[in-house]
Amino acid sequence: MAFNFDMRFLNVPPKKITRESLIDFINDTSATKRLCFAMREQSMPLKEGYGKDVLKWFNLPFRDTIGPILEEMLGIHVCSRKDGIGCYYPCKKVEEVHALQQFVDKYRSVVFLRDKLDLSIALSMRELEVESGARTYLGQLEYLVKYEDDVDRTGEKEELVKAFESILSDFPFFKYADYICAVPSSKNFMRDIAARLNRFPDISSAVCWADKQHVAKNTEDGMTKFEMLEHSGFAIDSAVDLKNKSVLLIDDLYRSGITMQYIAMKLKEAGASRVFGIAIIKGLRNK
Incomplete structure (x- = not known):
């Protein structure tokens, strides 16, 4: 795949996605695939320094998304460990x-994701711990x-739009996408949210809607989520x-991320x- 040296995305080399590489990634559960500083086990990435002249070590489970x-x-280049x-x-x-501490504090709720998209985040976790099951603020809105x-949820939708706009204002790359695409769903509220984002005001030229038939719940026994998608009639608007071009793909819930x-x-x-992804919330699973 030829690299596209778009000056807007020089720090984001495009990833190649094939059916085989995607299935391999889905089946690989050996490494962490989500990072959220609000999670108890990931809340302290700055560790006490050791070695010559090192004040603190900033440790992360992966470089994807958060590195670029x-x-x-901040002009900070995090390095991959030799052990991978x-x-x-x-x-x-x-x-x-x-x-770095200010970055951690400000974006404590953001979930940085490691997947086959070029960059991928969720605005928040759906919940922070299994025991309570209590939803986060954005989890409750979603x-x-x-x-x-069954009642008018205009106010809640506006809050979600504000959450998207806030991240698009702060984070590089995502806001420079040429098109925005809502993950197809039987619910249309993500299309509504995409249409309200101020960075994509001209819907006729700035929004690329993918079209997918609704996947029935009663699918063939033993069919994997990937196989369900392959049989769902998914298609891209050929017009x-x-x-x-770069595409910003948005969704409401990111569980395993297979659909996105x-x-x-x-x-x-x-x-x-390039394809960048933003979901409203991330399910609690770590893989």
Whole structure:
């Protein structure tokens, strides 16, 4: 796959997605695939320094997504470990420690994801712990809009739009996408949210809607989620020229991410150079 040297995305080399590579990634449960500083086990990425001139070590379970964002926003390049597990940055200046701590504090709720998309995040976890099962603020909003829509949920939708706009204002790359695409669903509220995002005001030229028939719940026994998607009649709007274009793919809930990654594969097959993903919430599972 030829690299597209779009100046907006120089720190984000495009990933190649094939059916085989996607299935291999889905089946690989050996490494962490989500990072959220609000999670108890991931809340303290800055560790006490050791070694010459190191004040703090900034440790992460992977470089995907958060690495390019940190490099673009803070000029900090996190390095992959030699053993291939996680990445790190040795803070040798007080200013670096402060900048990273401020980043952690400000984006504590954001979920950085490791998957086959070029960059992928969720605005929040759905819940933070198994024991209580209590939904986060955005988790509750998503639930109300999606499942309790028997009353007017305009206010809740506006809150979700504000959450998307806030991240698009702060984070690089995502806001420069050429098209926005809502993951197809039997519910239309994600299309509504996409249409309200101020960065994509011209719906006729800035929104690429993918079209997928609703997947019936009573599928053939033993059929995997990937096989369900392959039999769901998913298609890309052929009227939209995606060649060398970037696409922002949005969804409400990211569980395993199979659906979003499958659609990203199809978008790239249609010519898209990069596919970025933002979900409202991430399910609690770590893989």
